[in-house]
Amino acid sequence: MARQAPVRDVAPTVQRLRMRYAKRGRLRFTSTRDFQRALERALRRTGVPMAYSQGFNPHPRISYTNAAPTGTASEAEYVELAVTTELDPEAVRAALDAALPPGLDVLEVVAVRSPDFAERLEASVWVIELPGVGRETATAAVAAFLAAGDVPVQRLTKSGMRSFDARGPVVRLEVRPDAPGAEDADGAPCAILDLVVRHVTPSVRPDDVLAALRLVADLVPPVPSRVTRLAQGPLVADASVGAAMDAVTDPLAPDRG
Amino acid sequence: MPVESVFPQLEALLPLVTKPVQYVGGELNAVTKPWDSVSVHWALMYPDAYEVGVPNQGVQILYEVLNEHPDALAERTYAVWPDLERLMREHGVPQFTVDGHRPVGAFDLLGLSFSTELGYTNMLTALDLAGVPIHARDRDESHPVVVAGGHAAFNPEAIADFVDAAVLGDGEQAVLAITEIVRGWKSEGRPGGREELLLRLARTGGVYVPSFYDVDYLPDGRIQRVAPNRPGVPWRVAKHTVMDLDEWPYPKAPLVPLAESVHERMSVEIFRGCTRGCRFCQAGMITRPVRERSARTIAEMVDNGLAKTGYEEVGLLSLSSADHSEIAVIAKGLADRYEGTETGLSLPSTRVDAFNIELANELTRNGRRSGLTFAPEGGSERMRKVINKMVTEEDLIRTVATAYGNGWRQVKLYFMCGLPTETDDDVLQIAELASRVIETGRQVSGTKDIRCTVSIGGFVPKPHTPFQWAAQLDHETTDARLRKLRDAIRADRRYGKSIGFRYHDGRPGIVEGLLSRGDRRVGAVIEQVWRSGARFDGWSEHFSFDAWMAAAETAFAGQPVDVDWFTTRERDQAEVLPWDHLDSGLDKDWLWEDWQDALADVEVEDCRWSPCFDCGVCDQMGTEIQVGPSGSTLLGMPALPPRGAGLVASAADR
Numbered sequence A: 001m002a003r004q005a006p007v008r009d010v011a012p013t014v015q016r017l018r019m020r021y022a023k024r025g026r027l028r029f030t031s032t033r034d035f036q037r038a039l040e041r042a043l044r045r046t047g048v049p050m051a052y053s054q055g056f057n058p059h060p061r062i063s064y065t066n067a068a069p070t071g072t073a074s075e076a077e078y079v080e081l082a083v084t085t086e087l088d089p090e091a092v093r094a095a096l097d098a099a100l101p102p103g104l105d106v107l108e109v110v111a112v113r114s115p116d117f118a119e120r121l122e123a124s125v126w127v128i129e130l131p132g133v134g135r136e137t138a139t140a141a142v143a144a145f146l147a148a149g150d151v152p153v154q155r156l157t158k159s160g161m162r163s164f165d166a167r168g169p170v171v172r173l174e175v176r177p178d179a180p181g182a183e184d185a186d187g188a189p190c191a192i193l194d195l196v197v198r199h200v201t202p203s204v205r206p207d208d209v210l211a212a213l214r215l216v217a218d219l220v221p222p223v224p225s226r227v228t229r230l231a232q233g234p235l236v237a238d239a240s241v242g243a244a245m246d247a248v249t250d251p252l253a254p255d256r257g
Numbered sequence B: 001m002p003v004e005s006v007f008p009q010l011e012a013l014l015p016l017v018t019k020p021v022q023y024v025g026g027e028l029n030a031v032t033k034p035w036d037s038v039s040v041h042w043a044l045m046y047p048d049a050y051e052v053g054v055p056n057q058g059v060q061i062l063y064e065v066l067n068e069h070p071d072a073l074a075e076r077t078y079a080v081w082p083d084l085e086r087l088m089r090e091h092g093v094p095q096f097t098v099d100g101h102r103p104v105g106a107f108d109l110l111g112l113s114f115s116t117e118l119g120y121t122n123m124l125t126a127l128d129l130a131g132v133p134i135h136a137r138d139r140d141e142s143h144p145v146v147v148a149g150g151h152a153a154f155n156p157e158a159i160a161d162f163v164d165a166a167v168l169g170d171g172e173q174a175v176l177a178i179t180e181i182v183r184g185w186k187s188e189g190r191p192g193g194r195e196e197l198l199l200r201l202a203r204t205g206g207v208y209v210p211s212f213y214d215v216d217y218l219p220d221g222r223i224q225r226v227a228p229n230r231p232g233v234p235w236r237v238a239k240h241t242v243m244d245l246d247e248w249p250y251p252k253a254p255l256v257p258l259a260e261s262v263h264e265r266m267s268v269e270i271f272r273g274c275t276r277g278c279r280f281c282q283a284g285m286i287t288r289p290v291r292e293r294s295a296r297t298i299a300e301m302v303d304n305g306l307a308k309t310g311y312e313e314v315g316l317l318s319l320s321s322a323d324h325s326e327i328a329v330i331a332k333g334l335a336d337r338y339e340g341t342e343t344g345l346s347l348p349s350t351r352v353d354a355f356n357i358e359l360a361n362e363l364t365r366n367g368r369r370s371g372l373t374f375a376p377e378g379g380s381e382r383m384r385k386v387i388n389k390m391v392t393e394e395d396l397i398r399t400v401a402t403a404y405g406n407g408w409r410q411v412k413l414y415f416m417c418g419l420p421t422e423t424d425d426d427v428l429q430i431a432e433l434a435s436r437v438i439e440t441g442r443q444v445s446g447t448k449d450i451r452c453t454v455s456i457g458g459f460v461p462k463p464h465t466p467f468q469w470a471a472q473l474d475h476e477t478t479d480a481r482l483r484k485l486r487d488a489i490r491a492d493r494r495y496g497k498s499i500g501f502r503y504h505d506g507r508p509g510i511v512e513g514l515l516s517r518g519d520r521r522v523g524a525v526i527e528q529v530w531r532s533g534a535r536f537d538g539w540s541e542h543f544s545f546d547a548w549m550a551a552a553e554t555a556f557a558g559q560p561v562d563v564d565w566f567t568t569r570e571r572d573q574a575e576v577l578p579w580d581h582l583d584s585g586l587d588k589d590w591l592w593e594d595w596q597d598a599l600a601d602v603e604v605e606d607c608r609w610s611p612c613f614d615c616g617v618c619d620q621m622g623t624e625i626q627v628g629p630s631g632s633t634l635l636g637m638p639a640l641p642p643r644g645a646g647l648v649a650s651a652a653d654r
């Protein structure tokens, strides 16, 4: 007789919480799984009454959407939690932020009031710093990229090596005009790119765009780039004007009521 | 003088290496003290990959004990993988700690924790990357004092060229005593330099400084004698034993890494030492006597640890956890306490008896009963007498029948191959045993859906055990014997499909044997193989037997010894063993008698429930057995806090 998974009285979900968190500094090297473990442990330490799944290995009901790749920083990562008691979102935010290490920073928590959150994450705004790359070089490479019809690149995905177009989903790519920050602390050039990409499958990530720049313009940064996701959300109607940052709107707006 | 973090230089390299998160630190409960706030700085190293080293309890304990000291700090460092090593060399980034990313060369002491000898080459990489000369004799006052600890330090002769000192036994009090000596010497303005500091350490009798001992050899290669070469340095160096573990409930704030580790759970050590007397087990011999933590302290450590870590599973660790005198109270108490929560409890179960299964049942009340592990170690009843593992075949069958009858589906059996006096037949009996296990299992469970896995590896004789004189079986014979066993299992038409077979080939064991019973001449082999590129020898994908043999060939050229001499040669009673001057408390005559008993298939009882048999430890070390029952219970422990306290929305928010 095979043992049955015990049927437990698992408390029902009474509230869903959406949270935005940042992955900063040295903790940008955490992977999605690293963050998941850290979050689950932080939830247990803070005593957030999580809703659990049934079965032999019950796990807390958490959904992760669209996490930034290992090695890239982010100001806009989103997670949804199901809890069994109605909680004060701000108290949860403060408790989780304190329980997670500095660098994994919980920025906002709101109670869910609207469905279809994943669909709202239409695009990402990224900033790519390229230490050792001059502005002229970067500008030429970006121009070549934008002029190209499509730029097939390859990446190892979960389903094996995939080839896909890195150009199509790019809504904007531009080199920041000379501004403080366009140079490294020690005076070496450091071009900064603003990138807005529509989310498609397979997703086009900043490293794919960099691979594309290498293909179309031989742009090979001498040292690894520093990449940060600044925002994700619904694309505005005319995403090609104004500041790159304004190309998407706040995806949590409908939950704020 | 403040010591700068090397993180900015390291950071630029991290995008280029695999799993960079292992180098960034940021563990929950990690501590970084300001450099200038204390006078004694320890770097602690587990010389293996971060994922293996970070859960190690020994390092976590010493880290915490030292950081609690107002005038000391401790940071941790681990072996870097070859991809990062290459980049660090190219860009001049030194070996760093993961706490403050401070260069290891800047610390006063580098403490290495060796639970296995296969970390020796990684130590050399770390020293070299740190800019510390790999040979102790080339170091000066600007370099850290390199101290080895952990089980392998009970014979540190193979690394005598590379370490300044070694500490035997429990480290909690020893590191504090060393800290005091270093602190005093520094505050006096470092009188007499490095030599004087090492002398002060050596004269305590509790720190072994290899350079203060001369080793003379006989023409045939055996050791003639080992003698101190400085006044006041004792002839023998003693191990350390922490008595009353309730007074030392460490780690109080276990480290929780961001990166995934090999041991994703919290550990609570429920006792130290073991007097079951398994003759192959170095750990059991060198950690005597048994010292238990009380049920209450254990429960408090579990509670506190879970609250501080958020771990979901707790392992109750020791050398033989079912032997704790209060284990039933502990298991039931904890199972009650955490019933209905998602917290899982586990015992590393190896004892072959029904009681063990009761405990396992208790701990998995509403969880999955996937697999149980037992370690009969010897394939035949005769072998089990030789190794003093008192389990009859009937015991074993009865035990697994109980397990399958209680809903367990998978039983894992651990064995060793190459034990003294073993023949092919002793090992082939494992196949018959496994068939009987499946046969019985199918009967009691009424299903064919059960499995038994046989896991077997080569036996390596270890110092300070009755088998320290034994000949190690050569790897060709080990491998041939294991192949015969595999074939016998495969040939079993009725049950073979339900029996899994996992084995470790015999070659790494020969290197382990060379290192564990080696003397100072083996140091040249380690250096040679490291120079030829050996790293991470505990990892089969990195380990190269041929590289080790080639290095040995070169290093032993012109000497009366070779790899066989250290491994497959039986020693006689009169031979001076390389570790004779290192005192584990065990009386050498008692060990010899026990070795003779082994050869005569005579067993010895456990001194916890039979009179002391004078192994020598308690007398020599001034220690005593500390076992309960203490009578303590979990009654009256504060209730677990309700979930969500302080987070609940007030009526006004809704």
Ligand code: B12
Binding pocket: B048, B052, B053, B054, B055, B056, B057, B058, B059, B061, B062, B110, B111, B112, B113, B114, B115, B116, B147, B148, B149, B150, B151, B152, B167, B169, B170, B171, B172, B174, B175, B262, B263, B267, B269, B281, B282, B283, B284, B317, B318, B319, B348, B462, B538
């Ligand atoms: C949990 C565990 C594991 C875990 C976690 C390992 C880890 N990173 O910690 C896993 C499953 C991964 C594991 C793997 C292995 N393990 Co293991 N493991 C254990 C176990 C059950 C507990 C270890 C523990 O936490 N002990 C408690 C701590 C507090 O003790 P400690 O580390 O020795 O530290 C104390 C002292 O030694 C000293 N000390 C330690 N370091 C230093 C350093 C300095 C400078 C000083 C002064 C003092 C000092 O102070 C500490 C506090 O008193 C032990 C059995 C046991 N109960 O000890 C086996 C044990 C340590 N493992 C053993 C072995 C053989 C292995 C493997 C080689 C198995 C294999 N064939 O793959 C691997 C090697 C892994 C590796 N590369 O290091 C053997 C070691 C044999 C021996 N010579 O004694 C043991 C003793 C089991 C046994 N009965 O044989 N292991």
Ligand code: SF4
Binding pocket: B275, B288, B289, B290, B607, B608, B612, B613, B614, B615, B616, B617, B618, B619, B624, B625
């Ligand atoms: S001296 Fe006696 S009591 Fe102490 S560990 Fe040895 S056999 Fe046991």
